[in-house]
Amino acid sequence: MKINVISRKSELALWQTRFVAESLTSEGHEIALATMETMGDLNLDAPIPKIAKIGGKGIFTAELEKKLLAGESDIAVHSAKDMQSTLPAGLEIIAFTKREKAHDILISDRGDIDISDKTRPLRIGTSSARRKAFLKKYYPSVEIIDVRGNLQTRIKKMRQGLCDALLLAYAGVARMGFGNMIIHEFPLDQFIPPVGQGTIAVEAAMRLDWEKKAEIRRRINHGETEICLLAERAFLQKMKGGCSIPVFAHAIAERNGIRLNAGIASLNGEKMIVREKKILSLRDVEAALSGALLAEEILNLGGDEILAEILHEMNVTTA
Secondary structure, eight states, X not given: OEEEXXXXXXXXXXXXXXXXXXXXXXXXXXXXXXXXXXXXXXXXXXXXXXXXXXXXXXXXXXXXXXXXXXXXXXEEEEEGGGSOSSOOTTEEEEEEOOOOOOOEXXXXXXXXXXXXXXXXXXXXXXXOHHHHHHHHHHOTTSEEEEOOSOHHHHXXXXXXXXXXXXEEEHHHHHHTTOGGGEEEEOOTTTSOXXXXXXXXXXXXXXXXXXXXHHHHHHHHOOHHHHXXXXXXXXXXXHHTOOTTSOEEEEEEEEXXXXXXXEEEEOTTSSOEEEEEEEEOOOOHHHHHHHHHHHHHHHIIIIIHHHHHHHHHHHHHHHO
């Protein structure tokens, strides 16, 4: 079976695509790979809210999705955290890979950094609104430096003196072979990850041949991860969140269900609402419903006001 795959050109995107491709070629399937750059790739130094305002939603996925809808590719491979909560009409996620560790970490060339030491100046680089909010809440003495670009570009900027350390996702750092630079790991219950962190998503057009779709899903999809992502993505959809908003959710599969931790934070980290929900089911319908119900609970507790404040601030800064 020949499977046409589309991917971004970045090194991490290609690593993820090859990971998926190898699972398919090991079964004798032929892979034809095409690559392209997205709006996000072409504007790596611009703030994400500004790119989104210019190019619309899905700044790292939209161009790839056009290829799927046109029938030029069978599947697109993405970081699950880059996926919109609501996909364009005619598209669906057909598989999620088994999740890598989902927590955030600090990397640096320096071995003397202690993020808990408030007496020593520390500059941490990140472009994530969620990570900035957590740093402001838990480590207010830290100076936050806005750093964008792919992993290699960020490391280069750090080594040029822009910052002392970088705050990143463990999965990307490990996959790119920079695990030896990790100097601190943040606990999942403190720096709750964004929806989908650590997971690779495979997207396809709904009209893709059912036999091909079933075979891709059989080889790639990890059932427990999928249930967790359905809960997380339902939460995100209800919250109307995106990568430029500090909305976060992380689900963990347990013996008889999943445990979902989720919430929202103001951009300055001063306001934060976090709740946990235990879902006593491993069925997709219950998982998605529970994620949406948790979002509704958080919105009713004041999350709607925080969200309105964030959207107002973003419109002001990107106008």
